[in-house]
Amino acid sequence: MSETILEIKNLTKYYGKVKGVENLSLSLNRGEIFGFIGPNGAGKSTTIRSIMNLINKDAGSVLFHGKELTRDDVEAKSRIGYLPSEVFLYDDLTVKGIFDHHESFYRNVPSAAGIHEKRQELVSRLKLDETRPIEDLSLGNLKKVGIVLALMHNPELIIMDEPTSGLDPIMQNVFYELLREEKEKGNTVFYSTHILSEVSKVCDRVGIIRNGELIRAGQVDEISDKQLTFVTVSSDEVDALVEELGVKVLSREEDTVRFANHFPDDELIKKLSNYRIRKILIEEATLEEMFMHYYEEGQADGKA
């Protein structure tokens, strides 16, 4: 059984009457990259800020190696790397200055041994110029500095909020490579994003958050498995067909409909065999379509 590194139990946070997250539970295992996906305002940053103890939880707990992660647990914090969605650093420093400053906090941390060598390697791979002042950096370069700061002390848990925003495609690939290497070393990554294609590229497991609640969590393959397909059917009896299947029509053009299908393929074929079908197309749902499906389904439930 894999070792649990981070466990979030029944996390609830309200901003006044506005829900941030409610009763959210999930756990991360050693050496996995966990994708945390959801649209803007779904509660991703609230979850991350609760883990980092930047905000106060209304209820629930966050456990790191089975122990409550408190805001003053310096030992635990030294083993966590954090990249916020927007990187704000001290404008009066150069890139070298902020890295030196960062290193100074980890001098006596055994797990951060080799921090300087790791910094040099990251700087070289991300093509950063250490002489540049922080205030002159573009959004992408600031993000790269943030990535180095999150990784250089060799953390075993890396928490990243929208890590690729601002990075060009070449740097994005370098970044994905770095994440895979961290995973190979046995480090764990909590990867929050709204870019679904990233999740299928780098994540092992994924959690979908909507309106402050975790609506689905599982292996990436499992989420985008054959449970959901998209079917396009052309038939003169399309109304009767839709009624019998009881599916929600996504689009319709004359006697051609497209719908999301949860029936296994053989059951679907059997049901469709009762009708005269002119044309049929069964498509496997991509992770993106999966996400949109769950999201829209949830929204409809919410409205109902």
Next chain:
Amino acid sequence: MVKRELKVNLRGFLIWTGTMLVTLLLIYLVYPSIVSDGKGNKVNEMLEAFPPDLLKAFNMDLAGLDTAYGWLKSEGFTFLYLIIGIYSCLLGSNIVLKEESEKTIEYLAALPITRRKVVLDKVLVSVIYIVSMVAILGIFNVAALNISEQPDNKQLLLLSLTPLFPGIVLFALGLFISTFTHKTKKMLGISIGLVFAMYILGVISEMGEQVKALRYLSVFTLADSRGVITNTELKPACVIVSLILFAGLIILSLVRYQKKELV
């Protein structure tokens, strides 16, 4: 952390201290011409026409304006209390809060350091700068006045220490109030307003028995320059109350900051 904070706050310290030094230097340079040929006595005569309570409020009943030292004991220290008070209160209200205002708090909070240490390191740096400012201005005053006059050096040294007491309390008060907000912009007006309000209350409290109780609402009472001028000693009660208020407000700030949402 301490090294970085010393560096970040050095510029502000130099500007404030430099400005005060230049102002004092200019006053000491022009003062001899102001009081020459018996003009100083005329100023003193003119002051006699003012209500005694008003003169008392500015120590003008204890010190004449016919010498630079006399000016320092009355108007000079009024100026020093105000400026050091504003500097200290602004420093207190900004030094921790700016991490939130400039959004560097997410980086700082992720470092292996406790919130208590963040606050205490910043308090230490602030105290170093406030004490340094008081010391530099004190040394300058002693040096400058000894060149031109023969002031009572013991009295002058003790007087030079007095801005420290309202200074550190105002610093701690600024720090405490800053734990209730997230933006430094809001704190600028509050800090300056607070210092002036307390200063005015302190002045008014000297203007009669009926309003004497107002002195307890002003931290400038802790400077007790009248006591130092009259008795050439610091009143232990003022020193102790200053230290208690400073420590109490720092503890309250730590408690508040520990629970504060940092976004």
